[in-house]
Every structure is written in C-alpha cells, then in structure tokens.
Amino acid sequence: MHEVGIAYQAVETAIEYAKKAGATKITLIKLRIGAASGVVPDALEFAFEAVTRDNMAEGSKLEWDIVPVKCFCKGCEIEFMPEGFIYECPQCKEPSWDVRNGKELDLMSVEAE
DSSP, rough: TTTTHHHHHHHHHHHHHHTTOOOOEEEEEEEEEEEEOOOHHHHHHHEEEEEEHTTTTTEEEEEEEEEEEEETTTTTEEEEESSSSSOOTTTTTBBEEEESSOOOOEEEEEEEE
C-alpha cells in the first residue's frame, strides 16, 4: 500500500511548512491527486489517520481534488479525455501514450493555527 508513504510524506511536508510559519497545530491538508496516479483515496484516508497520530497534524482533515486524465493524440493533434482505462483517441481510435494530466500528486495547501 503505497498510500502510507504518500500520506507520510504529505504530513511531514505539511509539518515542516507549519513549523516555519510558527504554527502549533495543522487543521487541514489538501492534495491534488491525478486519476491515473494509482492512489486509492479510501486507502489514503486510512493511512492519513495513522500517520497523523502523535504529531501536530493529529485530528486534522484531509481533502483532495481529483485531476481527470487528459491525453494528446499526435496523429490528430488533439487533446482528449479518455473514457475508461484504454486511452484511445476519439477521432482516429489509436491509443495515446502522451498523458498530459492525471498523474499529479501535489500538496496544494496546509491550514494551521
């Protein structure tokens, strides 16, 4: 379950920023997660609860925005949002390996007191 590592890194980074800002408690951590990143939100939520124990993020809330997958077809020179797990161009029906969005995993914001 790589969600534990993701949650741990997000919390550690949030704590670092919060301490630099002079905060003593984190209340919210917000992530941006690509739909093709492989992150399972329920597993991430579970991992988040475990890695926030006994630190300044304990009791904080985790929120995330899902970034949809967007691909580029080199043959048709168009961007498209694929349907399903096969990233097929809707015009020429060729598979696209050029994923422009959807693999993100970013710490977007931290709210602290």
